[in-house]
Amino acid sequence: MGKTIQVQSATFLPIFFFKDLQHTFFKYLLGSLITFIIIAGFAFPMVPSPQHWYEFPIIPALEEKARNIFFHVPTAWVSVVAFLTSLVYAVQFLRTKNLDNDIKSVTAAGLGLMFCALATVTGAIWAKFNWGAFWNWDPRQTSIFILLLIYAAYFALRSSVENEEKRASLSAAYSIIAGLTVPFFIFIMPRITAGLHPGSAGDSQGKGPLFESKAMATNMRVLFYVSSLAFVALFYWIWNLRVKTERLLLHVHENVSS
Amino acid sequence: MVKSAIAIFLKDVRSELRTRYALNALLMFVVTTITIIIFAIQSENPSPFILAGILWIVVFFASMSGLSRTFVSEEERGTTLLLQLSVHSSAIINGKIFFNVVLLLALNVFTVLLYFFFLPEFFIRNYAIFLLTMALGTFCLSVSSTLLAAIVAKANTKGTLYPVLSFPILLPLLVTVIDATKLAVEGATFTEASGNFQILISYLITVFIIANLLFDVIWKD
Numbered sequence: 001m002g003k004t005i006q007v008q009s010a011t012f013l014p015i016f017f018f019k020d021l022q023h024t025f026f027k028y029l030l031g032s033l034i035t036f037i038i039i040a041g042f043a044f045p046m047v048p049s050p051q052h053w054y055e056f057p058i059i060p061a062l063e064e065k066a067r068n069i070f071f072h073v074p075t076a077w078v079s080v081v082a083f084l085t086s087l088v089y090a091v092q093f094l095r096t097k098n099l100d101n102d103i104k105s106v107t108a109a110g111l112g113l114m115f116c117a118l119a120t121v122t123g124a125i126w127a128k129f130n131w132g133a134f135w136n137w138d139p140r141q142t143s144i145f146i147l148l149l150i151y152a153a154y155f156a157l158r159s160s161v162e163n164e165e166k167r168a169s170l171s172a173a174y175s176i177i178a179g180l181t182v183p184f185f186i187f188i189m190p191r192i193t194a195g196l197h198p199g200s201a202g203d204s205q206g207k208g209p210l211f212e213s214k215a216m217a218t219n220m221r222v223l224f225y226v227s228s229l230a231f232v233a234l235f236y237w238i239w240n241l242r243v244k245t246e247r248l249l250l251h252v253h254e255n256v257s258s
Numbered sequence: 259m260v261k262s263a264i265a266i267f268l269k270d271v272r273s274e275l276r277t278r279y280a281l282n283a284l285l286m287f288v289v290t291t292i293t294i295i296i297f298a299i300q301s302e303n304p305s306p307f308i309l310a311g312i313l314w315i316v317v318f319f320a321s322m323s324g325l326s327r328t329f330v331s332e333e334e335r336g337t338t339l340l341l342q343l344s345v346h347s348s349a350i351i352n353g354k355i356f357f358n359v360v361l362l363l364a365l366n367v368f369t370v371l372l373y374f375f376f377l378p379e380f381f382i383r384n385y386a387i388f389l390l391t392m393a394l395g396t397f398c399l400s401v402s403s404t405l406l407a408a409i410v411a412k413a414n415t416k417g418t419l420y421p422v423l424s425f426p427i428l429l430p431l432l433v434t435v436i437d438a439t440k441l442a443v444e445g446a447t448f449t450e451a452s453g454n455f456q457i458l459i460s461y462l463i464t465v466f467i468i469a470n471l472l473f474d475v476i477w478k479d
Contacts, residue, residue, distance in 0.1 A: 094475055146426050146429055146430075149425065149426040149429075150426040150427075152422075153422050153423050153425070153426055156419060156422050156423070157409070157413060157419065157423060160413040160414045160415045160419055161412065161413050161414065162414065166412060169475050169476070170409055170412055170413070170476060172475070173409060173472045173475050173476050174409055174423065176468065176472060177402075177405065177406075177427060177465075177468055177472070178426065178427060180464055180465075180468060181426075181427050181430055181461075181464075181465075
């Protein structure tokens with residue numbers, strides 16, 4: 001049961017060639033987009049009153065530190081997308097018992113963990129310069145810490161089960177349980193604790209969703225959304241590659257062992 | 259189904275009373291932990307807020323070492339297959355949850371009594387909040403630990419994996435109960451703590467439903 005993995009083969013050459021061309025185009029488009037975002041995010045000048053389209057306004061109390069929004073927020077956002085992908089394919093696996101869904105789920109979780117670690121590091125560096133310390137146990141830092149712990153535990157669980165199908169269904173079950181407790185931490189807990197301790201909820205600049213505030217100029221906002229989309233596309237590209245590699249590896253293992 | 263769940267519960271109670279493995283180990287665990295705490299704070303004058311947090315550390319680690327036994331012992335004795343053949347899986351999970359709730363409830367009553375006895379600095383101003391928190395916390399803790407114990411019983415490294423897996427899942431719960439206990443110490447009104455109770459009740463319902471949905475997948479090879 002569950003060994004119905006299809007490795008896509010190049011049976012019809014013109015279509016294959018066209019698909020390959022499409023992939024190459026996507027790759028180069030994504031590469032240039034990310035390059036543009038890096039250049040724009042780091043190098044576009046920040047001036048008190050912007051005149052040109054490439055000039056950003058200075059946000060009080062944040063100044064140059066505001067540039068982090070083009071890199072840190074998208075990585076955090078992508079990690080959530082990745083974990084959601086992982087959850088969806090975990091449910092799919094339990095419904096179909098097709099190991100291909102497990103491959104999709106676990107690669108998405110791995111990439112999510114990577115992006116989550118990146119978001120933690122960029123956030124900590126930013127916090128050092130904005131709040132004075134790398135780690136402050138701010139609600140957002142707490143929730144990202146929990147996310148890291150959960151997915152580290154997920155991989156610990158996977159590495160301790162030998163049987164492939166057993167491992168797939170156990171880790172799918174665990175990721176569903178984990179996925180349901182995370183909202184408690186991200187959405188419910190910070191609000192209720194903030195309600196109890198009004199002093200600690202006082203927001204220093206930059207807490208809360210900055211991209212919704214008026215301090216962001218239109219060009220910053222556009223760059224932010226473009227960056228978010230580009231990061232999601234980047235995730236999709238890496239995920240696709242890894243899923244293909246894992247499929248081929250599984251195929252090789254099956255052929256060697258049988 | 260309710261009948262077979264109760265049968266599972268009675269079977270567990272009987273085998274537990276025969277060996278008293280979990281019960282003795284847990285009671286000793288609680289006694290040693292509280293003794294260590296007393297020695298650690300000796301001449302200090304700890305605030306009741308810190309003691310409220312420490313109480314839940316004791317409860318958390320006691321449940322960690324005791325509740326994982328339910329499924330691991332079935333695997334060790336080789337009775338998993340027999341259980342699978344004789345009753346429906348939802349009866350098994352509910353019976354096991356019932357047993358763990360009773361076990362942890364008994365343990366928590368003992369822990370709290372011991373705590374009040376040895377640590378006079380720990381006094382509660384609002385007993386309604388405290389008792390409700392203890393009861394809801396016990397229910398939540400035992401339901402989610404039972405589900406995780408079912409996962410861990412199927413893995414190879416059972417002893418070390420359990421705390422690793424359960425910590426992130428239980429953390430929202432622990433934060434909430436510690437907060438509610440602090441409110442009880444503070445003497446807050448019942449409505450002030452109702453937000454915490456809402457979290458606990460929704461957590462309980464979510465985890466209970468998930469346990470019933472997912473257990474079939476975890477349990478069957």
